[in-house]
Amino acid sequence: EDKVVQSPLSLVVHEGDTVTLNCSYEVTNFRSLLWYKQEKKAPTFLFMLTSSGIEKKSGRLSSILDKKELFSILNITATQTGDSAVYLCAVEGGPGNYQLIWGAGTKLIIKP
Amino acid sequence: EPEVTQTPSHQVTQMGQEVILRCVPISNHLYFYWYRQILGQKVEFLVSFYNNEISEKSEIFDDQFSVERPDGSNFTLKIRSTKLEDSAMYFCASSERRGLTDTQYFGPGTRLTVL
Numbered sequence: 001e002d003k004v005v006q007s008p009l010s011l012v013v014h015e016g017d018t019v020t021l022n023c024s025y026e027v028t029n030f031r032s033l034l035w036y037k038q039e040k041k042a043p044t045f046l047f048m049l050t051s052s053g054i055e056k057k058s059g060r061l062s063s064i065l066d067k068k069e070l071f072s073i074l075n076i077t078a079t080q081t082g083d084s085a086v087y088l089c090a091v092e093g094g095p096g097n098y099q100l101i102w103g104a105g106t107k108l109i110i111k112p
Numbered sequence: 113e114p115e116v117t118q119t120p121s122h123q124v125t126q127m128g129q130e131v132i133l134r135c136v137p138i139s140n141h142l143y144f145y146w147y148r149q150i151l152g153q154k155v156e157f158l159v160s161f162y163n164n165e166i167s168e169k170s171e172i173f174d175d176q177f178s179v180e181r182p183d184g185s186n187f188t189l190k191i192r193s194t195k196l197e198d199s200a201m202y203f204c205a206s207s208e209r210r211g212l213t214d215t216q217y218f219g220p221g222t223r224l225t226v227l
Contacts, residue, residue, distance in 0.1 A: 034215075042203055042218035043155065088155060099168055100147075100216070104154040 002027045004091050006103035014111050017079050021106045023089030024071040031092040033065055033072050038086045038105065046074070046087075076108075084110045114138045116219035118204050124225045125194055133189045133222045135204030144187045145205040145216060146179065148172070155203070161187065194226045 004025045013019055025033065032050045036043035047056045049065035049072060056063050060079075065072045076083055086105040093101065117136045125131050137144050146158040159169040161179055178190045187206075191198055201223050205216040 042220050044218070045215050048215065090155070099157050099160070099170070100155075101157070102155040 002091075002093065002101050004089055004101050004103040006087075006089050006106050008106060009104065010107040010109070012109045012111060013079060015079060015081060017110075018075065018077045019079060019108060021074040021076075021087050021089075021108070022071060023074070023103055025089075025091045025101075025103075026070060027091045027093035027101055029093045030067070034090045034092070034100070035063055035072070035074050036088040036090065038088055039084075043088055079108075079110045081110045081112055084108060116204055116206055116217050118202075118219035118222050120222060121220065122223045122225070124227065127196055127226055128193050131191050131194055131224060133191075133202050133204075133224070135187045135189070135206075135219055136185050137187055137204065137206030138208075138217055139185070141206035141208050141217075143167075143207045143209070144179075144181070145207075146189045147203045147205065147218075148200040149203065149221075150197075150200040158189070158202075191224075194224075196226050199224055199226045 007022045011019060032048050034048050035046040037046055047063045052065055052067040060077045063074045074087060086107050088105045089103040090100040116138055119134045123131060144161040147155050148158055149155045156172060157170050159173045159179055160167040164181060176192045180188050201221045203221045204219040207216045
């Protein structure tokens, strides 16, 4: 069965700390891995990763994919209270062509 | 910036009633999706739609569900006879190109409560 597993399930840190969120997957017909940030409602897109070893960066956020070990990490440096959210990992793949298989998310709380 | 919109933002219905959730995808997008998220659980894929037909659907998307693009702008999800377990946030998404070579943009969601 295709699955995406995120860890930890929740994380509480202080402002200014650096956090690393993990996503491992077992998905047939892997195409890409995506990271989303979900605050109150809809997930907002952060990164799409398709190639191993290439870091994607956006401000204080960065992410990298390891297709051999089947995982990705999302790093957030110098965290701010506005980074508090659920971070979702999703993998495009599976038996069909247009499906996303979602992880359960990591709930990140940044304390001032 | 163009965005996906959904209406209503919250709908409360009685078990057994039909509901229609509405979405207006981004205007030049060709691929449309519905997802749901039961409170506290992970986001689940329901269905994808392209060229006026279903491309993919999950096991959740049974005969009680249907999707339609009734005109050039709306994309609807109908639940024929709602059950308590249909209570969830329903997200619509759209993308410009095939599959996920392009980013899926999500709407704000409709919270469905079935009593």
